[in-house]
Amino acid sequence: MTGTALTWQQLRDLKRPEFEDAGDGWHEVSGRADADRVRTDKAMTAKLRDTQDSESAKAALARLERLSRNYEYIHTESGLVRTTLNGLAAELADPQRELTQALEEAAEPKFTVHEDASISYPSAVVCGNPQFGETGEKKVPSGTAQGSSRFPLESNPGLNGDPGFDYNPNPIREPQ
Structure with missing residues (x-):
């Protein structure tokens, strides 16, 4: 562009x-x-x-x-x-409606969207899903995900700049 x-x-x-x-x-x-x-x-x-x-x-x-x-x-x-x-x-x-909706959804779990499009999120405790062999609880530390503040959206470098980390709060996985 x-x-x-x-x-x-x-x-x-x-x-x-x-x-x-x-x-x-x-x-x-x-x-x-x-x-x-x-x-x-x-x-x-x-x-x-x-x-x-x-x-x-x-x-x-x-x-x-x-x-x-x-x-x-x-x-x-x-x-x-x-x-x-x-x-x-x-x-x-x-796009404006989708952005407004995304900002509202980000505010619910106390995510903070910054001017540079990075998003800070609080620490959380997640429970494992026994269906996928996950047990117990796991603490996810707070952090920041870096995104792009430009449209069309540029590729996301990943959570805390790690391109190998793919965080999905609602993962849909096929049973193995």
Whole structure:
């Protein structure tokens, strides 16, 4: 990915309705430009063409036709800006919702998400699962997992920087 990446904090704090409001503003610009084009074509160009036949009238018609094309360009481009803004707001809705849900889920077991996307977690005692040959209790010390604060997410270097450690609080294992 080139350019500036979106951080999780920026995604969390993003006010998507502001993009939609801006899109609505561009829709108004587009509508006014189209109305002005129609007015130029019908009220000015058509009447001038029907009533005048001179070199100056031809020059004025050429300028009015250029003005009409400019209004059409503004109409089209403003519509594209609106579509882009509304599309961006829609595309960010699911990732923002998922991030909000993940932050809420992290807060429940007292996980702390830091600005650099690392996550601190408290120590815990876990019970073994006899179905998988695990017995007794095991103390898991507190620590930090380092992640990426950029979207799309970069590969995770693992818990405490150890790529060989794959912590899954809800493991699903096949019986052996």
